Amino acid sequence: MAGKSAEDRKVEAKKRAYEFIAGLPEGRLVLRDVFELTGYDAETMRQNHQTGEINPIASLINQGKRKVWMLIQERLTRQTRILIEIPEEETEPPKKRKADKEESVIAELTEDNQEE
Secondary structure (H helix, E strand, C coil): CCCCCHHHHHHHHHHHHHHHHHCCHHHHHHHHHHHHHCCCCCCCCCECCCCCCECHHHHHHHHHHHHHHHHHHCCCCHHHHHHHHCCHHHHCCCCCCHHHHHHHHHHHHHHHHHHC
């Protein structure tokens, strides 16, 4: 099998560059901003709220903006896309509330007293 073509090497270099940038907190911040600016997770169809008519030009513009993020996605790993596309509060485990902690301490004390 022959080596990679110049185009393949160029694509791989771009992927490495995107992953490098995404590895930096500032890079993830910029990529998250691009994700939001492109409206990737928003509805692309636009309609006039007064008449209900679909605005095909605005819809096409939104679809073009969304395509930008789709092209960037191709250069990122799945894990990196998750870090950028899903806000941290949705990926972090819920923090224990003080009441939950108190309840678990009480449960442990109750168990200890029952064993004695």
